[in-house]
Amino acid sequence: MNCDLIAPHYWWIERLGMGRTLERRRRWFLPQLGNARRALVLGDGDGRFLRELLRRHSDVRADYVDLSRRMLELARQKAGADRVNYQQADARTLDLPRDEYDLIATHFFFDCFGPNELEALIARVADAAKPGVQWIVSEFRTANIPARLLVRALYLFFGITTGLKTRKLADHRPILQSHGFRLTGASHSRGGLVVSELWKR
Numbered sequence: 001m002n003c004d005l006i007a008p009h010y011w012w013i014e015r016l017g018m019g020r021t022l023e024r025r026r027r028w029f030l031p032q033l034g035n036a037r038r039a040l041v042l043g044d045g046d047g048r049f050l051r052e053l054l055r056r057h058s059d060v061r062a063d064y065v066d067l068s069r070r071m072l073e074l075a076r077q078k079a080g081a082d083r084v085n086y087q088q089a090d091a092r093t094l095d096l097p098r099d100e101y102d103l104i105a106t107h108f109f110f111d112c113f114g115p116n117e118l119e120a121l122i123a124r125v126a127d128a129a130k131p132g133v134q135w136i137v138s139e140f141r142t143a144n145i146p147a148r149l150l151v152r153a154l155y156l157f158f159g160i161t162t163g164l165k166t167r168k169l170a171d172h173r174p175i176l177q178s179h180g181f182r183l184t185g186a187s188h189s190r191g192g193l194v195v196s197e198l199w200k201r
């Protein structure tokens, strides 16, 4: 997947298609995170969530990881470099420190992976988490036919514009559970099409 081409257009395409729904989903749990200090923000794209995280949590330092150079540049412009370490890297193979993070954020990122890749990714990221870690996830859900059609259209769009090969949403919930995470909060928009989840371990 290469998001360089769509990176500068990502926000307005999202706004056109989904209004402020995804923005609300990303931010939903920010007021409930308590005293987060070390965050791992994976596949955050243009950095809108990262900027908000830093604004609301003045003690947090974050590691931002994204494959796309253009996305990373946009994120750096938005969120600055004071409290963020930016890495252009593949989250599937990146070396992560053990027992480091008390907050992990993955917004509309799990949908880039098939079930086996997602299992391997979550296993690696889970090893990087401290006891008591919180993991916030935003994702699409395909609970009904209109949602399935919309998600199929999104995969088609990302397949054409970024080369994404994944075509079907994998269910991250049993994978997170199998790594000891417990769902402690969930909220959704648009009849369950888009969810925000807070997981703890």
Ligand SMILES: C[S@@+](CC[C@H](N)C(=O)[O-])C[C@H]1O[C@@H](n2cnc3c(N)ncnc32)[C@H](O)[C@@H]1O
Binding pocket: 001, 002, 003, 026, 042, 043, 044, 045, 046, 065, 066, 067, 068, 071, 089, 090, 091, 092, 106, 107, 108, 109, 112
């Ligand atoms: C669908 S976009 C979501 C962006 C943002 N999180 C949001 O909420 O809109 C997926 C992002 O994940 C990045 N990405 C995809 N595969 C990746 C990988 N293996 N490692 C790191 N980043 C990846 C893409 O470059 C892109 O910025």
